[in-house]
Amino acid sequence: MKLSDIMAAAGLSGWAQAAMILFLLAFVAILVAVLAPSRRREFEAASRMPLQDDLPVSPRAPTGGQP
Amino acid sequence: MTAQLDTFRYDDAIVRKFMIATFVWGLVGMLVGLIIALQLANPMFNFDLPWLSFGRLRPLHTNAVIFAFAGNAIFTGVYYSSQRLLKTRMFSDTLSALHFWGWQLIIVAAAITLPLGFTQAKEYAELEWPIDIAIAVVWVIFAVNFFGTIARRRERHLYVAIWFYIASIITVAVLHIFNNLVIPASLFKSYPIYAGVQDAFMQWWYGHNAVAFFLTTPFLGLMYYFLPKAADRPIFSYRLSILHFWSIVFLYIWAGPHHLHYTALPEWASTLGMLFSVMLWMPSWGGMINGLLTLRGAWQKVASDPILKFFVVAITAYGMSTFEGPMLSIKSVNALAHYTDWIIAHVHTGALGWNGLLTFGMIYWLLPRVYQTRLYSQKLAEVHFWLATLGILLYVTAIYSAGLTQGLMWRAFDETGRLQFPDFVETVVRLLPMYWLRVVGGSLYLTGMVIFGYNIWKTWRTRPATYAEPEVQAPRLLPLAPEPAAATPRGGVFARFVEAAWHRTWERLPVTFTVMVTVAVLVASIFEIVPTFMIKSNVPTIASVKPYTPLELAGRDLYIREGCFNCHSQMIRPFRHETERFGEYSKPGEFIYDRPFLWGSRRIGPDLAREGGKYPDLWHVRHMEDPRAITPNSTMPAYAWLLRDPLDFASIQKRVDVLAMLGHPYGEALTRAPEMAREQAATLAAAIVAQGGPEGLADREIVALVAYLQRLGTDIRRTARAVAEAGGR
Numbered sequence A: 001m002k003l004s005d006i007m008a009a010a011g012l013s014g015w016a017q018a019a020m021i022l023f024l025l026a027f028v029a030i031l032v033a034v035l036a037p038s039r040r041r042e043f044e045a046a047s048r049m050p051l052q053d054d055l056p057v058s059p060r061a062p063t064g065g066q067p
Numbered sequence B: 001m002t003a004q005l006d007t008f009r010y011d012d013a014i015v016r017k018f019m020i021a022t023f024v025w026g027l028v029g030m031l032v033g034l035i036i037a038l039q040l041a042n043p044m045f046n047f048d049l050p051w052l053s054f055g056r057l058r059p060l061h062t063n064a065v066i067f068a069f070a071g072n073a074i075f076t077g078v079y080y081s082s083q084r085l086l087k088t089r090m091f092s093d094t095l096s097a098l099h100f101w102g103w104q105l106i107i108v109a110a111a112i113t114l115p116l117g118f119t120q121a122k123e124y125a126e127l128e129w130p131i132d133i134a135i136a137v138v139w140v141i142f143a144v145n146f147f148g149t150i151a152r153r154r155e156r157h158l159y160v161a162i163w164f165y166i167a168s169i170i171t172v173a174v175l176h177i178f179n180n181l182v183i184p185a186s187l188f189k190s191y192p193i194y195a196g197v198q199d200a201f202m203q204w205w206y207g208h209n210a211v212a213f214f215l216t217t218p219f220l221g222l223m224y225y226f227l228p229k230a231a232d233r234p235i236f237s238y239r240l241s242i243l244h245f246w247s248i249v250f251l252y253i254w255a256g257p258h259h260l261h262y263t264a265l266p267e268w269a270s271t272l273g274m275l276f277s278v279m280l281w282m283p284s285w286g287g288m289i290n291g292l293l294t295l296r297g298a299w300q301k302v303a304s305d306p307i308l309k310f311f312v313v314a315i316t317a318y319g320m321s322t323f324e325g326p327m328l329s330i331k332s333v334n335a336l337a338h339y340t341d342w343i344i345a346h347v348h349t350g351a352l353g354w355n356g357l358l359t360f361g362m363i364y365w366l367l368p369r370v371y372q373t374r375l376y377s378q379k380l381a382e383v384h385f386w387l388a389t390l391g392i393l394l395y396v397t398a399i400y401s402a403g404l405t406q407g408l409m410w411r412a413f414d415e416t417g418r419l420q421f422p423d424f425v426e427t428v429v430r431l432l433p434m435y436w437l438r439v440v441g442g443s444l445y446l447t448g449m450v451i452f453g454y455n456i457w458k459t460w461r462t463r464p465a466t467y468a469e470p471e472v473q474a475p476r477l478l479p480l481a482p483e484p485a486a487a488t489p490r491g492g493v494f495a496r497f498v499e500a501a502w503h504r505t506w507e508r509l510p511v512t513f514t515v516m517v518t519v520a521v522l523v524a525s526i527f528e529i530v531p532t533f534m535i536k537s538n539v540p541t542i543a544s545v546k547p548y549t550p551l552e553l554a555g556r557d558l559y560i561r562e563g564c565f566n567c568h569s570q571m572i573r574p575f576r577h578e579t580e581r582f583g584e585y586s587k588p589g590e591f592i593y594d595r596p597f598l599w600g601s602r603r604i605g606p607d608l609a610r611e612g613g614k615y616p617d618l619w620h621v622r623h624m625e626d627p628r629a630i631t632p633n634s635t636m637p638a639y640a641w642l643l644r645d646p647l648d649f650a651s652i653q654k655r656v657d658v659l660a661m662l663g664h665p666y667g668e669a670l671t672r673a674p675e676m677a678r679e680q681a682a683t684l685a686a687a688i689v690a691q692g693g694p695e696g697l698a699d700r701e702i703v704a705l706v707a708y709l710q711r712l713g714t715d716i717r718r719t720a721r722a723v724a725e726a727g728g729r
Helices: A003-009 A013-035 A039-045 B014-039 B054-085 B094-115 B129-151 B161-179 B196-214 B217-231 B236-253 B255-261 B267-279 B279-292 B301-303 B306-329 B331-337 B343-370 B378-410 B425-431 B432-461 B492-499 B503-508 B510-535 B550-561 B576-582 B619-625 B652-661 B670-688 B701-711 B720-726
Strands: B003-009 B182-186 B189-192 B474-477
Touching: A003 A013, A003 B576, A013 A039, A013 B236, A013 B432, A013 B510, A039 B236, B003 B094, B014 B054, B014 B343, B014 B432, B054 B094, B054 B129, B054 B161, B054 B196, B054 B217, B094 B129, B094 B720, B129 B161, B129 B182, B161 B196, B161 B217, B161 B236, B161 B510, B161 B652, B182 B510, B182 B652, B189 B619, B189 B652, B196 B255, B196 B331, B217 B236, B217 B279, B217 B343, B217 B378, B236 B267, B236 B279, B267 B306, B267 B331, B267 B670, B279 B306, B279 B619, B301 B343, B306 B331, B306 B378, B331 B343, B331 B378, B343 B378, B343 B652, B378 B425, B378 B432, B378 B474, B378 B576, B550 B652, B550 B670, B550 B701, B619 B670, B619 B701, B652 B670
Parallel strands: none
Antiparallel strands: B003 B474, B182 B189
16 A cells, blocks of 8 residues: 555545635734734834935945035 | 944945846846847757757756846845845855855856756756755855844844745745755756656746745845835835735745646646636735835826836836736636747746846946945936837737737637648747847847946946945844733733734744744645645556656657757647647656656647657658758757767666666666667667668667657557557566
């Protein structure tokens, strides 16, 4: 008896549906977490992160004349 | 407790290195693209040289633009943005340098080995096993450097771009390792541990997710960082970006089987792949809308800023190709589009539009910052933008029409119920004007690239004598305080859940977060792949299908070396127009000795799954020597060297041994494979002479290839009695 025979006899096809439902539940959970109104301010702060990392020097002219 | 202020410097030298590498390899990859475009328009551009022929250059083009151009672009953006988003220098300068030089070395190795014909024959996984190991090592170096940087961060929350980077790094590692499990037969030849259907499944699980986690998620990370920077405003909706992230991680990994519709893949798998692909519509368009709406109220900036122009068209191209992808995954659409140029147009919308333009926009934004000067010419950047956009438009419209033309001609029947274009070459000749238009479009894009290079060079020339390395200050991250929400329970379990402390915790704990991503990716992969491997009924075996003889095996390896699978499929789909044209449709059981599988993804030439016995041996010899002597309008390169070069009989034994180890039932070939090959070669060479062909081919490569071609698809025609008589050859 080979492993493939055992797998075929095990009747695992229902597991796919189970996985599907688990995935759906995980997605709903994330949806709730993300859309929670209490987090608005937090997300606003997070979305500003890329804009708050500038170097103290901004691009300068090669001659050094302009800031 | 007061936070301690740390002082540190960002490492921009590594960003500059990756940026230049991006440009250089981009130029090389696109130039090779132009050469192979010319080769398809006119075969004289193959120059009758082995290492310049289409079959060997096409993988070089795809690898160069994906892993060299897009790869270095990813690293440029990741190294720049991660340091700033995490408020720390990269974990280790040594690892950064090792990553950079290691990756460039791998690219050079690819650029040498692919034209020499060393290939695993799996799309975007062509590189042979020693290079694969090097890739794995360099990727681990990158991962250690990246996660080390996260561990040292001075910013609690991980910005969404970092999530995209994490998912990319983890998934690419998993994909690369599992698709490249091979047993070496020599330094540059190996056989995969998977055969036939399973190999095809693994390959397109890998191939599709290479598109997802190499060309999509990292670039989305770049978009979520560089677009707000260039537009000087935050992303339209941070919530949407989180949903975008999780949906893509959950869905993409399932979509691979849509590359194998109507093939010998079990139907449930291809339906599953289709469903998940269609679901991808939502997050992809969510992401596109998120990007475009970031510019709300700032569209006047787009008119004057070439960087924003690049970004807008890139994001639009993302939307277009992710609209088209799910559409192509629908079986009935796929039936028309598969194997045609439609797919080529689709990937070029994505690669030239999304990856290319996003990279250009990012580099134009970076140039003044990392070289600490001004961009040499805003005007030339505008010119580059218009040339690139026009080039893409010309390219894709030409190739879309080529694809549709081809698909419709293949399936056309006349009023008597016969194929309207029974001669395959008719459908090739019809495409040539479109192929020339593609050359024009590609040239425009490449011209833009040259102007880009000039602009980079002139900008670089005005850099300061020494780069300023300004100090940055940020408070050190304190140990995580207990979650305050836990102390104030109100409203019961549901309210607690909705407060989402659990998701907030994930966002702060990169390890947990990474584990969750890995679980999402692995669970999907396992549920989809394991059944094809394990459940017997999925691949019914056929008694008359036997392993290739030693000579045929050598011929098959030559077929792989010359990259024949880049133009010829070996998979007849169960449609009447296909069975009329090529013969009985392909069965899963026919491929159990195919390592690697050679189903192909494109029919620039006809399918070869039932080539065996269609033409005399001499026909094949003449055809390989000069295809146009047989088929006047053929665009196939000539392979005259196969008639000249001696066949390497000595290495056959080792190859047979490896396949025997993988379970191929080889009887006497286990001890005398080279002798058996010589015997079969002598018989075949004699037959060629008897048919009026040249003498002295018995020890040339051509006999092996002809032996293989004559075997293709013939096994199922043999009756059970013939099998018994032959003693299972």
